[in-house]
Amino acid sequence: MDRVRLYKEKKKIAIFSVIVNTVLALIKIIGGTLSGSAALTADGIHSLSDLAASFSVLAGIIIANKKAKDFPMGLYKVENLVALVSAFAIFFAGYEIAKDVFFGEPMKITNLPVAVTAIGLTVVITFLYSKWEKKKAIELNSPSLMADAEHVKSDFFTALVVLVGVIGQYMGYPVIEKIAVAVVIYFIFHSGWEILVDAIKVLLDASVDHETLEQIRKILEKEDMIEKINDIKGRNAGSYKFIYLDIDVKTDSIKEAHAYVHQLEEKIKQAIPEVEKVITHYE
Ligand SMILES: [Zn+2]
Structure with missing residues (x-):
């Protein structure tokens, strides 16, 4: 594959990834707020952190192709700088959710069908998207795309955990939802940490793999x-x-x-x- 086509393909996938994460974040946050589910809202914040990551990749792909007179070595690292900032935004979001769910007013599921529909949509979207991205990763021989496809697969399983939490909470076992939220928060901090470490390594010129x-x-x-x-x-x-x-x-x-x-x-x-x-x- 020539480099122009590769650039176009990468940009297309990055744009698609931004769109998918935006849709997922909206479905989860709106669904979580309307149904009163803390776990679903927390998962929506997780999607916001995924959105930040995919946005920084897109910005990187576009900016890397711009040439600037004062930056003769290229602006490639802008992507890592954006990632560094978004990592801190992710940690903050994770902290806010933890504070709300474990120390705030307990939430009550007020609308189960809305929550279940939102989660159902999430499950379908993440399942299809991870399949598609994996196919693209093999086609383009891209380890970063493959890693992202794996991440989306973990988003799919997270949605299932949230579903269990929502149903548990609805049936009168709020502790099940608290566990679901804890799992989601773990994933939020995990993705934040990975973004942070990657960004710092690149900014300090660590060796390629x-x-x-x-x-x-x-x-x-x-x-x-x-x-x-x-x-x-x-x-x-x-x-x-x-x-x-x-x-x-x-x-x-x-x-x-x-x-x-x-x-x-x-x-x-x-x-x-x-x-x-x-x-x-x-x-
Ligand atoms: Zn995710």
């Missing part, structure tokens, strides 16, 4: 023109990877070496779509 480096090493090892691999390094910026190679090539002609390295860099970018740039030092 081991698998990517290994994948590049395998490509280099198959090359006949390479005499010796001295070093393979990489850093992340936004959802992109930047790779730094140090190799010895089997030619004394600078022109030939230059042409070869250029072609090698293209080959790596084709094989690993998240790689935005390969910079090679060669002798």
Whole structure:
């Protein structure tokens, strides 16, 4: 797949993900408020945190393609900065729910059909969406999409937990709903924590993942023109990877070496779509 099509595909999936999370958050928060279900409202806040995450991915994809004079290395990390801010918003939301449910006035389910309908919609949407996203992840060979598909699957199971909580609370066992809320809060903090750690790692130029480096090493090892691999390094910026190679090539002609390295860099970018740039030092 060429890079222009890849960019379009990624943008399309990111927009779709923002829309799905907006719809989920609205269904849950409105359904939770109208039915008086704390668990459903809490799950709605969880969807807001998912929305923040998917929005930062979309912003990253768009901003990464903008060039700015004062930022010659690109604005890729804006995505991580947005993610960092949204992580704190997520923690705050989680804290607010915990405070309300465990120390606030107890809520009563006033409208069971509304709650069950809202949860039913959530179950269907998350089920279909995680299936679709998994298919796309395989098609685009994208680990981040695959991870997100897994996350949506966990959203699907969370909805089932909320359903049990709502019915339990309606039948006069509020403790079941409290447990459901605790599960949801765990997921809220978990996703907040993952976003936070990822953002900080990228902002501090942590190495790219081991698998990517290994994948590049395998490509280099198959090359006949390479005499010796001295070093393979990489850093992340936004959802992109930047790779730094140090190799010895089997030619004394600078022109030939230059042409070869250029072609090698293209080959790596084709094989690993998240790689935005390969910079090679060669002798
Ligand atoms: Zn989620």
